[in-house]
């Protein structure tokens with residue numbers, strides 16, 4: 001699997017990120033992670049689960065430990081400082 005060349009600016013990174021999370025590769029990685037972890041790692045909720053990236057360093061080639069399962073409210077809280085664009089996309093995919 002090829003690695004995305006993650007740009008140094010946030011704008012570039014968000015674009016790559018948005019492309020990636022719409023890809024089949026991400027769909028399967030997300031699926032695998034949700035098989036391993038079935039509840040929010042922050043509050044234990046089993047509803048509206050989403051995947052949060054602990055790091056974008058290996059975007060496109062993540063290790064399972066780079067990912068964190070969290071529910072929509074916890075995820076939203078995590079990202080509230082960087083705006084709602086990514087979260088609104090995540091919500092649509094959830």
Ligand SMILES: [Zn+2]
Nearest residue numbers: 040043071074
């Ligand atoms: Zn939660």
Ligand SMILES: [Zn+2]
Nearest residue numbers: 051052053075
């Ligand atoms: Zn996240």
